[in-house]
Structures are given as C-alpha cells and as structure tokens.
Amino acid sequence: MHAAVLNRYKEPLNIEDLEIDKPKRGEIKIRPIAAGVCHSDLYVLEGATPIPPPVVPGHEAVAEVVEVGEGVSGLAPGDMVATSFIWPCGECVYCITGRENLCERFAAARMKGTLLDGTTRLRRRDGAPVRIFLGGLWAEEAVVPASGVNKIDEARPEYAVLGCAYMTAYGAVVNAAQVTPGARVAVIGTGGVGMAVIDVAKALGAEVIAVGRNKEKLEVAKKTGARHIVSALDGDVVKAVKELTDGRGPEVVIEAVGVDETVDQAVEMVAPGGKVVLVGLAPVGHKTPIHLARAVRGGVTIIGSYGARPRIDFKALYGMVKRGLINPSRIVNKYYKLDEINEAVEALRSGRALRPIILFR
Ligand SMILES: [Zn+2]
Numbered sequence: 001m002h003a004a005v006l007n008r009y010k011e012p013l014n015i016e017d018l019e020i021d022k023p024k025r026g027e028i029k030i031r032p033i034a035a036g037v038c039h040s041d042l043y044v045l046e047g048a049t050p051i052p053p054p055v056v057p058g059h060e061a062v063a064e065v066v067e068v069g070e071g072v073s074g075l076a077p078g079d080m081v082a083t084s085f086i087w088p089c090g091e092c093v094y095c096i097t098g099r100e101n102l103c104e105r106f107a108a109a110r111m112k113g114t115l116l117d118g119t120t121r122l123r124r125r126d127g128a129p130v131r132i133f134l135g136g137l138w139a140e141e142a143v144v145p146a147s148g149v150n151k152i153d154e155a156r157p158e159y160a161v162l163g164c165a166y167m168t169a170y171g172a173v174v175n176a177a178q179v180t181p182g183a184r185v186a187v188i189g190t191g192g193v194g195m196a197v198i199d200v201a202k203a204l205g206a207e208v209i210a211v212g213r214n215k216e217k218l219e220v221a222k223k224t225g226a227r228h229i230v231s232a233l234d235g236d237v238v239k240a241v242k243e244l245t246d247g248r249g250p251e252v253v254i255e256a257v258g259v260d261e262t263v264d265q266a267v268e269m270v271a272p273g274g275k276v277v278l279v280g281l282a283p284v285g286h287k288t289p290i291h292l293a294r295a296v297r298g299g300v301t302i303i304g305s306y307g308a309r310p311r312i313d314f315k316a317l318y319g320m321v322k323r324g325l326i327n328p329s330r331i332v333n334k335y336y337k338l339d340e341i342n343e344a345v346e347a348l349r350s351g352r353a354l355r356p357i358i359l360f361r
C-alpha cells in the first residue's frame with residue numbers, strides 16, 4: 001500500500017510502497033477515503049513536533065473499515081468511520097474520570113509516533129519500522145485504535161475535517177469555554193480550526209467576532225457565521241474588538257494561532273472575568289510572555305484545550321452536522337491526490353487553501 005513518508009525534516013514527502021501488519025487487539029485497519037492536511041502535520045514535517053522519521057503524517061480522515069482486530073465490538077468491515085486524532089486507552093485515570101482527551105497512554109504514544117502499545121504496524125520491505133503521526137492517514141491503509149473512530153452513515157470527503165479541526169473547536173467552545181447563548185466570543189485565527197470554532201460557537205448562539213490577517217479567509221469567516229470581522233492588517237485589533245463589545249471586551253477569546261503576539265492580544269482583549277482558551281499549537285518547548293497584572297487583576301481564566309473526547313463529544317458534534325447546525329464543507333475547497341501531497345502541504349503553508357483534502361478515490 002502507498003503512503004506519504006517523511007524521511008528528513010524540512011524535505012518533501014515521498015510516496016512509498018509500505019507493508020502494513022494486521023490490526024492487533026483493540027485496533028482496526030482502515031482504508032482512508034479522504035484525509036485532511038493540518039498545521040500540526042506541518043510541525044512534524046518541520047521537526048517542530050519532533051517525531052523521528054521515517055514517519056507517515058495525517059491525522060483526520062473518513063475511511064472504510066477493512067479489518068477488525070480481536071476484542072473490537074461495534075465495528076465491522078465495510079463500516080464508514082470518521083477518525084479522531086485522540087485514542088483513549090479506556091483505563092487510565094483520565095479515561096475513567098471522563099477526560100479521555102488527556103489519556104496518559106495516548107500522550108505517551110503521541111510523541112513516539114506509535115500506536116498505544118508503543119509499536120507501529122508499518123514497515124519497509126526490509127523490515128525497518130515506519131512511524132505514524134496520530135494515525136498515519138496520508139496512506140492507502142492505516143491501523144488505528146478502535147477507540148479513536150466513530151461510525152458515520154455517509155463518508156462525505158468534508159467529514160474528514162471533523163476529526164481534528166472540528167473536534168478541537170468543539171473542545172474549546174463547549175468543554176473549555178462553556179459558551180452560552182448570547183455570549184460574545186472573539187476567535188483569533190481564521191485557519192481550519194478558527195473557522196470551525198466560529199461555526200460551533202455560532203451554532204450555540206454566540207455573537208462571534210473573527211480576527212485574522214487574510215481578507216479572503218475573513219470573508220469565509222463571515223459566511224461561516226461571524227457577526228463581525230476584524231483585520232489585523234488594519235491596526236490595533238485589541239482596540240477594535242473592545243469597541244465592538246461596549247469597550248469591555250468579549251467574555252470568551254479563543255486563540256487558534258499559537259504565536260506570542262496573538263496570545264498576548266487574547267489576554268489583553270478579553271473582558272474582566274472572562275476566559276481565554278488556547279488551542280493554537282506552538283513548537284514543543286516554546287514559552288510565551290503574558291501580561292501578568294492584567295490576567296491577575298482582570299480575573300482572567302486561561303485554559304489550554306486539546307481536542308475533545310472521541311467517544312463522547314464526537315457523537316454530539318456529528319449530530320450538529322446532521323441537523324444542519326454546523327457545516328464542515330465551508331472550510332474545504334481544495335482537493336488533491338495522494339501523489340500531490342507536497343502541493344497540498346504547500347497550499348496550506350502559503351494560506352492558499354484553508355484545509356486541503358487528500359482524496360483516495
Ligand atoms: Zn490537526
């Protein structure tokens with residue numbers, strides 16, 4: 001089976017013919033139909049998220065189940081699934097206390113580039129193992145833990161973005177910020193995650209302000225449901241957002257970029273007593289300065305948010321899609337074949353595509 005393999009950081013991916021083992025206990029083998037290209041994958045390609053090569057990236061997809069490992073119930077070959085990039089072990093302290101997105105065994109496997117048991121099912125003809133980044137879904141086949149997928153009734157390509165962009169948005173808006181109807185929510189960043197945040201927050205009845213630097217993306221943000229848009233190219237965004245919120249600031253600011261400047265803006269613009277939710281990822285080890293006195297005297301709650309719970313939240317999210325409350329197709333406008341993977345990566349990096357999708361058939 002063919003897969004896009006990163007052999008050295010900062011170099012193009014190669015399409016290689018790899019061997020794939022059978023799924024072990026609790027795992028399934030899937031055949032992706034469509035897979036998203038996300039900024040977290042770019043961090044792997046650059047070495048900012050240092051998964052040792054060779055590694056197959058790709059961590060959100062819709063796929064068909066082709067084989068089911070021992071102990072897997074509720075899934076059979078032929079089922080259509082949407083993947084999540086988090087695979088709860090079901091047994092650790094986080095899993096049994098309802099916070100499976102923080103699963104300890106998953107967190108340990110994540111940076112090793114393996115499945116939950118610390119090994120990978122991919123290898124070269126000579127037997128050398130090939131790692132995966134949260135699924136290894138830029139491939140014709142993949143083995144993933146069954147706990148990280150959910151059955152869906154139709155495998156539309158745009159549903160690929162539910163697994164990362166929308167699950168991240170759901171976790172930020174619903175679980176972390178606990179957005180209520182009428183709340184004013186500023187979203188900094190208009191990439192795939194930022195757009196999904198706007199979509200979910202609007203669906204919950206929030207008044208959304210989108211902040212970004214790309215005019216076209218800000219227009220998409222408006223169509224997605226942002227009531228106001230603020231261009232970072234037109235001056236002081238903190239002042240502009242405060243002016244739109246009685247001078248006080250929004251009750252919730254969701255930061256979906258992950259750089260010092262926008263984290264600072266989030267802390268400065270949030271209303272006293274408000275919440276800043278951080279979902280934008282930075283390179284591992286990066287630290288950011290914040291305005292401490294403002295955070296303290298303003299009683300600001302700063303929350304880091306990582307994904308959402310695949311076995312609990314995905315069902316709610318998918319229900320919102322089926323009822324027409326949110327629409328993932330808005331952030332998907334460019335499709336590529338697997339052998340065009342480097343073009344897809346470049347389209348994301350340059351901002352030409354919001355969320356490139358690899359189509360496998
Ligand atoms: Zn992602």
Ligand SMILES: [Zn+2]
Nearest residue numbers: 089092095103
């Ligand atoms: Zn766990």
